[in-house]
Amino acid sequence: MTVEKVYEERCIGCGVCVQSCMCDVLAMKGGKAEIVHPQDCMTCFLCEIDCPRSAILVMPP
Ligand code: SF4
Numbered sequence: 105m106t107v108e109k110v111y112e113e114r115c116i117g118c119g120v121c122v123q124s125c126m127c128d129v130l131a132m133k134g135g136k137a138e139i140v141h142p143q144d145c146m147t148c149f150l151c152e153i154d155c156p157r158s159a160i161l162v163m164p165p
């Protein structure tokens with residue numbers, strides 16, 4: 105599976121998830137994190153773990 109969703113209402117735009125992702129799956133757009141290259145996701149869960157707002161959902165394989 106892959107990174108599934110960014111809960112926009114929870115995202116505070118800190119950019120931590122973008123820094124955590126080694127595969128450049130996420131990017132900041134309009135002050136919120138967005139999934140831009142889902143096909144590159146390695147399902148490592150780092151973005152979900154590191155997000156201080158629990159705003160990212162990664163589906164287990
Ligand atoms: S780490 Fe969480 S709160 Fe910060 S930009 Fe990413 S989704 Fe938003």
Ligand code: SF4
Nearest residue numbers: 125145146148149151
């Ligand atoms: S699960 Fe890993 S590879 Fe996928 S978006 Fe999050 S940090 Fe990037």
